[in-house]
Amino acid sequence: MAEPRPYPQAHDDPPAVRLALILAAVLVMVLLVVVPLANVFYEAFADGVGVYWANLFEDPDTLHSVKLTLMVAPVAVLLNVVFGLAAAWAIARFRFPGRAFLTALIDLPFTVSPVVVGLFLLLLFGLQGYFGPWLREHDVKIVFAYPGLVLATAFVTFPVVARELIPLMEALGAEEEVAAVSLGARGWQVLRMITLKNIQWGLLYGIILCNARAMGEFGAVYVVSGHIAGKTDTMPLRVEKLFQEYNLPGAFAVASVLAMLALVTLGVKTALEWKTRRELAEAKRLAAAGGGE
Amino acid sequence: MSIQVRRVTKRFGDFTALDDVSLEVPSGALLALLGPSGSGKTTLLRIIAGLETADRGTVLYHDEDMTASAVRERNVGFVFQHYALFRHMTVFENIAFGLRVRKVPRAEIRTRVHELLRLIQLEGLERSLPSQLSGGQRQRVALARALAPAPKVLLLDEPFGALDAKVRTELRQWLRRLHDEIHVTSVFVTHDQEEAFEVSDRVVIMSQGRIEQQGSPAEIFERPANPFVMDFLGNVNVFHGSVAGGRAQLGSLEVDYPEYPHDDPRAATAFIRSHELEILRKKNGRPALEARVTHVNPARPIVKVCVYSETFGVVLTVDVSWERYAELRLNVGDTVYVSPRQLRVFVQDYAI
Numbered sequence: 001m002a003e004p005r006p007y008p009q010a011h012d013d014p015p016a017v018r019l020a021l022i023l024a025a026v027l028v029m030v031l032l033v034v035v036p037l038a039n040v041f042y043e044a045f046a047d048g049v050g051v052y053w054a055n056l057f058e059d060p061d062t063l064h065s066v067k068l069t070l071m072v073a074p075v076a077v078l079l080n081v082v083f084g085l086a087a088a089w090a091i092a093r094f095r096f097p098g099r100a101f102l103t104a105l106i107d108l109p110f111t112v113s114p115v116v117v118g119l120f121l122l123l124l125f126g127l128q129g130y131f132g133p134w135l136r137e138h139d140v141k142i143v144f145a146y147p148g149l150v151l152a153t154a155f156v157t158f159p160v161v162a163r164e165l166i167p168l169m170e171a172l173g174a175e176e177e178v179a180a181v182s183l184g185a186r187g188w189q190v191l192r193m194i195t196l197k198n199i200q201w202g203l204l205y206g207i208i209l210c211n212a213r214a215m216g217e218f219g220a221v222y223v224v225s226g227h228i229a230g231k232t233d234t235m236p237l238r239v240e241k242l243f244q245e246y247n248l249p250g251a252f253a254v255a256s257v258l259a260m261l262a263l264v265t266l267g268v269k270t271a272l273e274w275k276t277r278r279e280l281a282e283a284k285r286l287a288a289a290g291g292g293e
Numbered sequence: 294m295s296i297q298v299r300r301v302t303k304r305f306g307d308f309t310a311l312d313d314v315s316l317e318v319p320s321g322a323l324l325a326l327l328g329p330s331g332s333g334k335t336t337l338l339r340i341i342a343g344l345e346t347a348d349r350g351t352v353l354y355h356d357e358d359m360t361a362s363a364v365r366e367r368n369v370g371f372v373f374q375h376y377a378l379f380r381h382m383t384v385f386e387n388i389a390f391g392l393r394v395r396k397v398p399r400a401e402i403r404t405r406v407h408e409l410l411r412l413i414q415l416e417g418l419e420r421s422l423p424s425q426l427s428g429g430q431r432q433r434v435a436l437a438r439a440l441a442p443a444p445k446v447l448l449l450d451e452p453f454g455a456l457d458a459k460v461r462t463e464l465r466q467w468l469r470r471l472h473d474e475i476h477v478t479s480v481f482v483t484h485d486q487e488e489a490f491e492v493s494d495r496v497v498i499m500s501q502g503r504i505e506q507q508g509s510p511a512e513i514f515e516r517p518a519n520p521f522v523m524d525f526l527g528n529v530n531v532f533h534g535s536v537a538g539g540r541a542q543l544g545s546l547e548v549d550y551p552e553y554p555h556d557d558p559r560a561a562t563a564f565i566r567s568h569e570l571e572i573l574r575k576k577n578g579r580p581a582l583e584a585r586v587t588h589v590n591p592a593r594p595i596v597k598v599c600v601y602s603e604t605f606g607v608v609l610t611v612d613v614s615w616e617r618y619a620e621l622r623l624n625v626g627d628t629v630y631v632s633p634r635q636l637r638v639f640v641q642d643y644a645i
Contacts, residue, residue: 175373175375175377176377176378176379176380178344178373178377179371179373179377179378179379179438180379180390180394181344181364181365182342182344182364182369182370182371182439183390183391183394183438183439183441183442184364184365184368184391184394184395184442185365185390185394186365186394189394193390193393193394194379197379197381198380198381282380282424
């Protein structure tokens with residue numbers, strides 16, 4: 001709720017200026033977001049619903065790409081939930097040398113180009129890479145195969161969960177966890193009964209955001225997949241391939257699925273954001289009042 | 294269950310929080326750790342609980358060495374300054390927590406929690422969330438939660454620190470009564486000397502990581518061990534002067550001090566409590582200081598009179614009974630004589 005203003009809005013801009021600014025913002029949004037998004041659905045359905053359906057479910061390569069994405073993203077998200085929780089716990093609960101460095105390191109995947117990430121992985125696990133000969137000897141395929149896709153996706157989306165949890169856990173503080181320990185709880189009981197309960201909405205928000213990023217990941221996956229149709233093509237890669245083959249309705253049909261995923265994510269995100277903001281505010285209020293009156 | 298702390302030292306970086314501290318808490322006692330902030334009292338409490346580890350020294354519970362034991366194995370109840378209630382759990386679940394993690398059967402948990410709800414007089418609020426309770430209610434829930442697993446030792450860190458004055462007074466009387474009922478060995482930390490003296494059987498006064506004095510409230514009040522304790526207890530006037538040949542010289546005030554019969558003079562500090570000073574209209578032959586009345590505060594059961602002594606250049610506070618006040622008919626600006634009925638002199642060690 002906005003605070004009531006203590007004095008008349010004397011320093012506000014005149015209505016004409018406000019209207020012009022709002023219109024400019026709306027125009028940019030329409031041109032850059034609404035029109036392209038609507039166009040995706042328009043193109044996808046250009047030849048009718050029947051063709052749309054066939055493009056999605058009757059092309060075996062497209063169907064495989066959907067299945068592959070549904071297999072890669074959840075695993076990458078699961079890895080990031082585990083890593084993100086551990087990283088957030090370490091950073092929010094402990095003071096240790098190198099803590100600031102670790103915090104910066106978590107953001108690294110956001111600052112490095114995904115293509116470079118893909119090249120890293122090639123350099124490590126590719127045939128000519130450091131572990132290449134050993135991997136070939138033991139018949140383990142990472143690059144141009146499922147593990148490579150998971151690794152690339154997990155690396156690129158790594159910061160999402162951790163960044164969501166660190167400020168939340170810092171605001172909540174360790175007091176309740178210490179209290180639980182003093183009452184005889186073991187480590188995992190504290191995690192399950194106190195920590196996870198307190199961060200549940202923030203964590204869910206992180207998972208959904210991470211999932212959206214994972215399903216849409218293109219750059220890093222492009223490099224390590226080797227885009228073998230029906231084998232290592234994920235949905236974004238499939239969109240690109242169909243587009244190159246001038247199969248526009250097909251490309252837009254797959255793109256429309258990704259776009260719908262984005263819209264659902266946006267809706268859930270807004271709802272959860274509202275919930276976590278309330279939790280954060282509550283945590284801060286309790287901390288400020290010292291729990292007292 | 295008695296507690297013994299033996300020669301415990303704790304450092305945080307360069308800061309020595311506890312410096313070779315030894316302490317014994319008799320079984321069933323209610324002991325207060327009293328001291329200014331930074332005196333190490335909370336650190337000592339957390340080391341007793343096992344929430345902090347000592348750099349050196351041992352902690353014993355009834356002759357059993359607990360120094361290396363985890364908090365879980367010590368079976369202590371800890372009440373936190375800001376309650377630290379579990380925000381997403383109801384009052385019932387908060388109190389039940391210590392029993393749930395110990396896998397106590399459901400029916401037993403129900404009985405125990407309701408028993409405690411009765412004890413803290415919050416029956417009917419078991420479904421409320423902590424955010425729906427007042428500060429005093431939260432603190433009582435925190436206490437019930439700590440007591441639920443029947444701890445051998447109850448430790449309270451500034452339990453009433455975040456409450457307003459009225460609730461605070463009520464809760465500490467309630468804590469005293471509660472302790473008389475359940476007799477669990479308890480240690481509580483406070484910086485409020487009134488609270489410590491009112492609630493506890495034994496008071497331990499700490500400063501800068503050391504114990505300055507320990508004893509019953511009466512012992513400490515009547516025989517403060519050193520200038521720090523005297524000063525910390527408050528309501529006291531401080532005089533600087535010297536002692537020699539069985540006499541103490543404090544400005545124009547000269548009193549007998551047979552504890553120091555030597556001839557070489559030494560610097561000394563005298564402490565006189567407000568109620569140990571007497572205001573006279575005329576000199577009566579006893580040692581007295583001339584002073585001017587600067588302020589009269591009649592708002593308490595005792596009239597507090599401030600007088601200014603020219604020779605010392607200090608303002609003294611004097612407690613005067615209402616009868617005596619009526620007799621004296623004091624007005625601001627009057628010149629009076631102030632005479633100590635009793636005073637404590639601490640001779641300073643040789644200083645350079």
